[in-house]
Structure formats: structure tokens, C-alpha cells
Amino acid sequence: MQDFIIIGHKAVTTGGFSLNDMPGSAGRMDILCRCINSVFFLSHDMRRDVQAHLLLLGEPNSPRLIRFNGDKLRYLNPDERSAGALIKKALELDNISSHETRSTPGVWVREADLCTLLDEFAKDDRKIFYFREDGKDIRDSSEGIKDGVFVLGDHLGLTEDEEQLVLGMSAGTISVGPLSLHADHCIILIHNELDRFIASKIER
Numbered sequence: 099m100q101d102f103i104i105i106g107h108k109a110v111t112t113g114g115f116s117l118n119d120m121p122g123s124a125g126r127m128d129i130l131c132r133c134i135n136s137v138f139f140l141s142h143d144m145r146r147d148v149q150a151h152l153l154l155l156g157e158p159n160s161p162r163l164i165r166f167n168g169d170k171l172r173y174l175n176p177d178e179r180s181a182g183a184l185i186k187k188a189l190e191l192d193n194i195s196s197h198e199t200r201s202t203p204g205v206w207v208r209e210a211d212l213c214t215l216l217d218e219f220a221k222d223d224r225k226i227f228y229f230r231e232d233g234k235d236i237r238d239s240s241e242g243i244k245d246g247v248f249v250l251g252d253h254l255g256l257t258e259d260e261e262q263l264v265l266g267m268s269a270g271t272i273s274v275g276p277l278s279l280h281a282d283h284c285i286i287l288i289h290n291e292l293d294r295f296i297a298s299k300i301e302r
Contacts, residue, residue, distance in 0.1 A: 100292065101224070101247045103151045103215065104133045104281055107254045111159040113190030117182050124182070125156040129252045129281065131181035136285040138168055139176045145289070152185065153212055163210040164188050171204030212260060216267050219247045225269040228261070229284055233271030236288065240295035243272060248288060250281040 108125035115124035120131065130152050137150040150166040164185060166174075174180055188201035198206040219226055226247045236243070249256075249264050256264065265271070274287040 099147050099149065099245055100288075101149045101151065101219070102133070102137050102285060103153060103212075103247065103249045104130055104252070105153045105212065105250070105256065105260065106130045106155060106252050107257075108156045108252070109152070109154040110156045111154050111162040111189060112157075113186045113188075115186065117179050117186065120178065120182050126252060127182060127185065128178055130154075130185070131178040132280075132282040133250070133285060134166060134174070134181040135176055135178070136282040136289075138166070138171065138174065144168060144171070144174075151215060153210075153215070154189075159194075161209065161211045162189065162194065163208055163215060165198070165206045167204045167206075169204070173202055174204075213263060216263065220267055226264065226267055227270060227272045228256075228264045228268045229274065230271045231273055231276055231278060233273035236272050236274050236291050239270075239272055240291050242269075243288075244292060244295070248272075248285075250284055252281065 106126065106129065109127050109130055110125045115127065120127040134150055137148055138144050146168045148168045152164040154160060154162040154164065174184060184202055184205050188205055188207040191199055191201055191207060194207055194209060196209050198208045200206050216226060224247050226249065227243055228249050274284050
């Protein structure tokens with residue numbers, strides 16, 4: 099199982115946003131939707147052994163954590179609007195608390211911050227990785243990052259406090275290349291390296 103944490107610093111935490119204006123009315127929710135598609139979609143198929151955790155930190159009810167589980171996920175199509183609709187339904191639920199509530203098949207929502215989520219992974223002995231341009235080359239790390247937890251920021255990156263928190267709990271920093279890339283592009287490159295690593299093991 100691979101887990102991807104994507105932090106949306108401006109992403110709204112109410113379901114009142116317009117699917118026709120996710121970059122504006124929803125606080126760059128379009129970035130998170132693109133990440134969802136990169137996490138799960140193959141050509142004519144979906145990845146089942148992955149999860150995406152969207153940490154929404156915008157107004158008015160932050161933090162909100164929405165978890166997508168590939169094995170149980172339904173009603174997701176490969177476009178931003180489809181992912182946005184599932185996020186919107188999750189945020190429209192009444193009485194969201196620290197306990198997960200299912201909104202649609204494969205999608206759950208709760209109140210939780212980054213520290214809480216990282217603590218949960220750490221207690222399960224999961225390796226947490228932070229992606230930075232100056233990290234260790236992913237091509238030298240494919241075996242070590244299998245079944246990892248990958249932390250990525252939105253267009254704002256991570257704040258200094260968030261970065262210190264992640265670095266303090268991480269197994270290391272990983273780089274997918276020397277240039278700064280969009281989070282959804284990083285996700286595809288992570289998948290590609292792991293796919294190639296797994297395929298090479300099968301061939302042997």
C-alpha cells in the first residue's frame with residue numbers, strides 16, 4: 099500500500115464551493131483534484147493498492163482530512179470535476195468530527211491535522227517520505243520507498259513549521275528530479291519508479 103498526503107493550504111473546508119470555479123471559489127481545489135487523478139488512474143483501469151489523504155486547511159472549518167481508498171473507491175472518473183464532486187459531498191456532511199465518516203464508497207472525512215495523521219502512520223511503523231529537489235534520487239531508493247507514505251504540498255509548498263514536523267518524523271527526503279514540479283506530476287513519477295521496480299522483481 100502506498101499512501102499520499104497532499105496539503106491544500108487554501109482549500110475550502112465547506113461544501114459550498116462551485117465545481118465550475120474550483121481554482122477560485124474553492125481555494126485551488128483543482129490542484130487536489132489533479133493529485134487524486136494521478137494517485138488512482140491508469141489507462142482504462144485504476145490503482146487499488148493506494149490511498150490519498152487530502153488535508154484541507156482553508157476557511158471556514160479547517161482542518162478537514164478526506165481519505166480516498168482505491169480498493170473501495172467508486173464514482174470517480176478521470177476528470178477534475180468528478181474528484182471535486184466527491185470532495186464536495188464529503189464536506190457537505192453534518193457533524194464532521196475526529197471520527198471518520200463515510201460520504202461515498204471509498205471516501206471518508208474527519209477533523210484531523212498533519213501531526214495527527216503522521217502520528218498514526220508512525221505508530222503503524224510506516225516510512226514517511228518528504229519530496230524536495232535536494233533529496234535522495236528516487237532512482238536509488240525504489241526498494242526503500244515501497245509501501246511508503248509520501249508528503250506533498252500544493253502550489254504554496256509546505257510551511258516552515260510543517261516542513262520541520264515532516265522532517266522530524268520522516269525516513270528521509272526524496273527527489274524526483276532537480277527541478278520543482280507540480281505535486282500531481284511528482285505522484286506520477288513516484289508511481290512510475292515503483293512500477294518499474296516491481297516489474298523488474300517479477301521478471302527475475
